[in-house]
Amino acid sequence: xxQFDEMYATLPERADNxxxxxxRGHYEAYAAWLSQQSESKMLSRREEAELVFRRVGIxxxxxxxxxxxxxxxERLIPFDLIPRIVPASEWTSLELGLTQRVxxxxxxxxxxxxxxxxxxxGIVPTEQVLHNEQxxxxxxxxxxxxxVYSHISGIDIVxxxxxxxxxxxxxLEDNLRVPSGVSYMLEDRKMMMRLFPELxxxxxxxxxxxYPDLLLxxxxxxxxASSSEPTVVVLTPGMYNSAYFEHAFLAQQMGVELVEGQDxxxxxxxxxxxxxxxxxxxxxxxxxxxxxxxxxLVFRPQSTLGCPGLMQAYKLGHVNICNAMGTGIADDKSxxxxxxxxxxFYLGEKPILNNVPTYMxxxxxxxxxxxxxxxxxxxxxxxxxxGYGMLVGPQAxxxxxxxxxxxxxxxxxxxxxxxxxSLSSCPTYVESGIAPRHIDLRPFVLSGQxxxxxxxxxxxxxxxxxxxxxxxxQGGGTKDTWILEN
Amino acid sequence: MLSRTADHLYWMARYTERAENTARMLDVNYQTSxxxxxxxxxxxxxxxxxxxxxxxxxxxxLYGDVEPSKVMEFMVKVESNPSSIISCLRAARENARAVRGxxxxxxxxxxxxxxxxxMQKLSSGEFEHDPGQFFEWVKYRSHLxxxxxxxxxxxxxxxRFMRLGTFLERADNxxxxxxVKFNAQQNEFFGSTGAAKxxxxxxxxxxxxxxxxxxxxxxxxxxxxxxxxxxVAELLILRSDMPRSLRACMNEVVxxxxxxxxxxxxxxxxxxxxxxxxxxxxxxxxxxxxxxxxFLTQFLDRVNDLGAGISRxxxxxx
Numbered sequence: 001x002x003q004f005d006e007m008y009a010t011l012p013e014r015a016d017n018x019x020x021x022x023x024r025g026h027y028e029a030y031a032a033w034l035s036q037q038s039e040s041k042m043l044s045r046r047e048e049a050e051l052v053f054r055r056v057g058i059x060x061x062x063x064x065x066x067x068x069x070x071x072x073x074e075r076l077i078p079f080d081l082i083p084r085i086v087p088a089s090e091w092t093s094l095e096l097g098l099t100q101r102v103x104x105x106x107x108x109x110x111x112x113x114x115x116x117x118x119x120x121x122g123i124v125p126t127e128q129v130l131h132n133e134q135x136x137x138x139x140x141x142x143x144x145x146x147x148v149y150s151h152i153s154g155i156d157i158v159x160x161x162x163x164x165x166x167x168x169x170x171x172l173e174d175n176l177r178v179p180s181g182v183s184y185m186l187e188d189r190k191m192m193m194r195l196f197p198e199l200x201x202x203x204x205x206x207x208x209x210x211y212p213d214l215l216l217x218x219x220x221x222x223x224x225a226s227s228s229e230p231t232v233v234v235l236t237p238g239m240y241n242s243a244y245f246e247h248a249f250l251a252q253q254m255g256v257e258l259v260e261g262q263d264x265x266x267x268x269x270x271x272x273x274x275x276x277x278x279x280x281x282x283x284x285x286x287x288x289x290x291x292x293x294x295x296x297l298v299f300r301p302q303s304t305l306g307c308p309g310l311m312q313a314y315k316l317g318h319v320n321i322c323n324a325m326g327t328g329i330a331d332d333k334s335x336x337x338x339x340x341x342x343x344x345f346y347l348g349e350k351p352i353l354n355n356v357p358t359y360m361x362x363x364x365x366x367x368x369x370x371x372x373x374x375x376x377x378x379x380x381x382x383x384x385x386x387g388y389g390m391l392v393g394p395q396a397x398x399x400x401x402x403x404x405x406x407x408x409x410x411x412x413x414x415x416x417x418x419x420x421x422s423l424s425s426c427p428t429y430v431e432s433g434i435a436p437r438h439i440d441l442r443p444f445v446l447s448g449q450x451x452x453x454x455x456x457x458x459x460x461x462x463x464x465x466x467x468x469x470x471x472x473x474q475g476g477g478t479k480d481t482w483i484l485e486n
Numbered sequence: 487m488l489s490r491t492a493d494h495l496y497w498m499a500r501y502t503e504r505a506e507n508t509a510r511m512l513d514v515n516y517q518t519s520x521x522x523x524x525x526x527x528x529x530x531x532x533x534x535x536x537x538x539x540x541x542x543x544x545x546x547x548l549y550g551d552v553e554p555s556k557v558m559e560f561m562v563k564v565e566s567n568p569s570s571i572i573s574c575l576r577a578a579r580e581n582a583r584a585v586r587g588x589x590x591x592x593x594x595x596x597x598x599x600x601x602x603x604x605m606q607k608l609s610s611g612e613f614e615h616d617p618g619q620f621f622e623w624v625k626y627r628s629h630l631x632x633x634x635x636x637x638x639x640x641x642x643x644x645x646r647f648m649r650l651g652t653f654l655e656r657a658d659n660x661x662x663x664x665x666v667k668f669n670a671q672q673n674e675f676f677g678s679t680g681a682a683k684x685x686x687x688x689x690x691x692x693x694x695x696x697x698x699x700x701x702x703x704x705x706x707x708x709x710x711x712x713x714x715x716x717x718v719a720e721l722l723i724l725r726s727d728m729p730r731s732l733r734a735c736m737n738e739v740v741x742x743x744x745x746x747x748x749x750x751x752x753x754x755x756x757x758x759x760x761x762x763x764x765x766x767x768x769x770x771x772x773x774x775x776x777x778x779x780x781f782l783t784q785f786l787d788r789v790n791d792l793g794a795g796i797s798r799x800x801x802x803x804x
Contacts, residue, residue: 055602057586238584239583262490
């Protein structure tokens, strides 16, 4: 299979050191700098980074795991010193594509909960939407401010090697519920600037630090019309959630309260938080927990993480919830294949970003193809996330494939299959030195008065050799992402 | 601000202060035990230390006889002991972590760093190797925590709730220390002979007590005279210029409560003010004549009551 490396047009041969590889233009200055750094300096910088991340407490919790001392489950996400560099020209077209895609996705969500034009036009199969677990009946006919549903969208993008050796960008999936990771994007940049200030003098790297500002602007803009000076809060499930650091970080950076469900209550269909000076109205909730937990009166009755009565206040337009309830209908993997058609249907434009060709196992023909080609395909659960419950055909053993075959046959509509993309790689520090590892990119797209984003996003890297799974829960790390002005 | 946030901040400060005071008490006992004195006197010190925190029973359950190294272990690294330094610093850090967004970066990092360093010190045997050094370190981290709080936090409610926690806890801890040290002294000298020896012991006993609250130099400056129990009691209870005295603590509690007042807090403010006035107009000879132990027991009850009132009025009622 062809390989595409972000740094090298031709990778250096590691077996014989005679070949130094051929660099891509936008990495030349960085590579020249790197070649002058001693191993011991880079090692000490790596240690410094780890020390600082630990002191700052930039950790995430792994569910069901314990540390050696059995006490905590707080882990560091490995941070890699070598940045992923993207030339500004490539980013410009990515940004256009992302803007277009998120605009269409928001239109789609509004449509399926109102007139359902796209279903009537036969573009997306009606039963696939209306019988989808992610379709929220409670949202039918509910108006949300400015018709924006997905205020914060994390769009996962990969670059895959083509037969001719070039690399094309593809959207791997859309995350429109509670996408996370943006704090790592910001902290990785801060760390790089701390460790290697000289690199930022010699490279024109687009800044990212204003993300919390854009986020606050977006959230304030989406306040219900009734309040001129809106109170925004971040709603977290609490400090034992895997992304708690990020919740606290964003609340602090925006200067808003970080609340838990127990801090909120609803009275006369308005939402309040309990403060030391009595109740205070809340206008916009940036929620970092799933729909199911938001309101025990409407969703899971046993949930204590949400706030009883929230849905009613929301329906009446007394509070806005970001992202809206029911956005899962648009990022479901069974809906994903239709996004290019949505773009054409709602915007009358040609999609700028590629989708990965997808076999929907609910269709007999696609299922047969998938079963016949399990060894080549990636098979994913329609509702899965975090890299759990998937099969990577080329990397699975025969036994694993056969086992998965039975699971798939038992419940085909739960799965989709895609060709195994040869994800691009980027040089990365590993035990044995520097070696190419597969990466992806998650830009964070904000939809408020307009659609905007900071340049770049979070680059995740699969640290295991050959692995294509970049999720932090599966041992993935992160890299700083540089959008490089010429 | 959120009541829950205020609650976490208040308890973060209380646990940090408690860890410091535990370290102070352990340190004074440890230092005293290095002096040539009878085994019996040392024993009384360690027993008093457990009694002060109402931990005699749980200790005996776990270890049986009172032995210095075991008491230190129990008060430093046993997690089932809610007053041990590890438990206090864990609780402080957990409370900080729950509201890290409400803290400045510096305050949070100080808390987190304290926790990480302590785990390292406890697992590497550094504590057993040199307990005195470890206690110094705990005090130092507490100084740092207080300094970085006052030096970086916005002067708003958050800071007030933290200060409230600090001084209420300190009032409680100083009262307990005075109570146990005066009781120990009475036992120790019951039936003692030889006036010179008594005076020697007196000096070392009271100077150790003063040092445990960083009050030795202040005593000298204030009284310019030999150390007597009455003056030590006066300094630690009634002097407003002694930063760890009951009166100084109550002054802070009252002034912070005044700023925080809300619609429900009048009763709590009134009780705090009353307690403060009693210290302000109190005279040590009267207190001693009526019984120091009774006075301190009552003081502790009232401080406890204030804590409950603060929780009820502002925080999350327990």
